[in-house]
Amino acid sequence: MIDARTIRKDFPILDQQVNDEPLVYLDNAATTQKPQAVLDALNDYYHKDNANVHRGVHTLAERATHTYEAAREKVRAFIHANKTAEVLFTRGTTTSLNWVARSYGDAFVKEGDEIVISYMEHHSNIVPWQQLAIRKKATLKYISLTAEGTLDLEDARRQITDKTAIVSLAHASNVLGVLNPIKELASLAHQHGAIMVVDGAQATPHMAIDVQDLDCDFYAFSGHKMCAPTGIGVLYGKRPLLEQMEPIEFGGEMIDFVYLQESTWSELPWKFEAGTPNIAGAIGLGAAIDYLSELGMNHIHHYEAQLVQYVLPKLQAIEGLTIYGPSDPLQRTGVIAFNLEGIHPHDVATALDMEGIAVRAGHHCAQPLLSYLTVPATARASFYFYNTEADCDRLVEAIKATKEFFQHGTI
Template sequence: MLNKDIRNHFPILNQEINGHPLVYLDSAATSQKPQKVIDAIKHYYEYENSNVHRGVHTLGNRATEAYEGAREKVRRFVNAKSTEEIIFTRGTTTALNLVAQSYGQANVQEGDEIVITHMEHHSNIIPWQQLARAKGATLNYIDLESDGTISLDKVREVITDRTKIVAIMHVSNVLGTINPIQEITEIAHAHGAVMVVDGAQAAPHIKVDVEALDCDFYAFSGHKMGAPTGIGVLYGKKRLLENMEPVEFGGEMIDFVGLQESTWKELPWKFEGGTPIIAGAVGLGAAIDYLEEIGLDNIERHEHELAAYALERFKDVEGLTIYGPMNADERAGVITFNLEGVHPHDLATVLDMNGIAVRAGHHCAQPLMKWLDVSSTARASFYVYNTKEDVDRLVDGLRTAKEYFSDVV
């Protein structure tokens, strides 16, 4: 387990909620921010704030160095070959839409197929629905095993020579399932398809190596890994990005503008129209520094241990249904559940009264809710600052909720 003192790195956690010490178990929605990230953003605004790339004055140069320095940190973080392959976006959603609107519009034709799974977040469903509708393509789904995992045999059944795009999340935000992206990528490439990975729930928690995965695109968000909201990343293979058209046009991304036509800057800037999210990139760079100091392998190990401990402790709560793999080695630090006789929103409300923050709802995964045959669930998600004591508090809170609603009935 990681040192419990890590909790003190996150100032927001040093407070009480409804008279109880805060237990934050909603990092899959957004993570809390370490003081180092807060300080880095503050320092940028106090000493470096300026627009990037275009100025020749000192502040402009400082801002550009900070912004492009963050891009290099991201490149190293995911092991991309070049910073030309790292596009800053507003988040995972924007990154996935960029791929659908640029690569997809140019390369998917009538009769082609796009393949996803039932577990996808809405951000990795709707862009492909829209693309399929616009191009007359077919959107096919890989069905899940009963425990919420993906069978490679079913992957081979669904991906065909007509498949042009396979888009799958690396880690499920509901089931916690860690998907075999490298193996699925091999299958996709064997049929001439490109592999798009939603890495929103993976990049903050496990070591990502895009070269080893061999995926063609990889998208993730800063706010789930200790960075601010509004900053994200699209990794793309250079040979693909070079042949893609921008989807946003304006300043920063242009080379020459004439009265009737314009040309674009080289990679990566042709995809970053307008003033970029400079402070967000600085914060993302600081978050990467922080996570690398701890070590992604240590973070992954810590969350596996927490998940294993939680799965064991949950056995003590009668009437609790857990979704996803029951083997902690097959899942990330996300556990979704329902308590018999208690609506997830009511459960989350009772837990909040006890200072415990969990998520309740469909988690932007309505097709998965339908597959699970539920309307909504509660979800606890762990990060570097969580401890076994947090799990104990959650179990106590679940028992309290069960007793409360039993008395109400």
């Protein structure tokens, strides 16, 4: 089980004061903090093994290569991919989705085809498909949402047709906190001959992922949202699809042989990984996976669900507070977007920061969703396994104090 009060000791950054108040970090949907084990892994690499990978036969290069590729195997096991050849290291979810759109999309999407996404997508899972649709003269379609903010499955069945080439959806929303039924949607996509792409940025850090059980064709996620460094991410792809795809970046590492007028590519996964990779980032991701696996992803998911069950009713009881997404705590992740009536979310976030509470305010890189909800911005609290019920109480009391201040000028 998760003991957040003990776990917090693994995260040095949490032991500080902000504006003379103990830090309550609730911006985990944007990025998570790093445990000492990850910081130690980065330090060890740079102090002991810093060398380029795959290229040298000297001891440091061999050690770096071994640790780097061991991290790939840890990713494979973590998401239950079939082979390490299906695990590509990228800069993050954004890069991963762009690779699919540029490589698979440019090769296989034709004029008149349809690409289906939803209104709840992050910009990283909208703009690459917009650009692909423009390049290929395809049609970009959106699945509607229910009144509760969940994906409208009836509309999904209407939007996904025999003209659909790609369906790309978030596994979990970074605003509404909803989990999408990816396995069911992948089956629907495949029935119509389409591929299923999944933005897993908000799901992979919080629950066990089995890409084979989901039967998705591509799955993308970022390390920095799961206790790893920034600048490292993963694109999982089914091997037959990756074999058919061409790389979109060219240079060292990804080649087999370079002739004067043409080149041949290396085998998977390296044919997509041009240049010197983010070695330290991959090693840090491997260390983060070790740390998360020791805690247990099912334990993490259960603990975060308990936190939401604890805090959501307290927030719902605040008069004038609007919460976006499902009202049932069992139907959402640890992401809670909200607005206080009459107070701009930036002002709310600033007031909370004065109390030492870090939340996000803005459009959360989801402008089509906020337009759909007819709001310009929201504040967002997002929880992780190192947050406690005491953190929840601090948030609730600070929101009440903020409301009182803006209404009456006193705290």
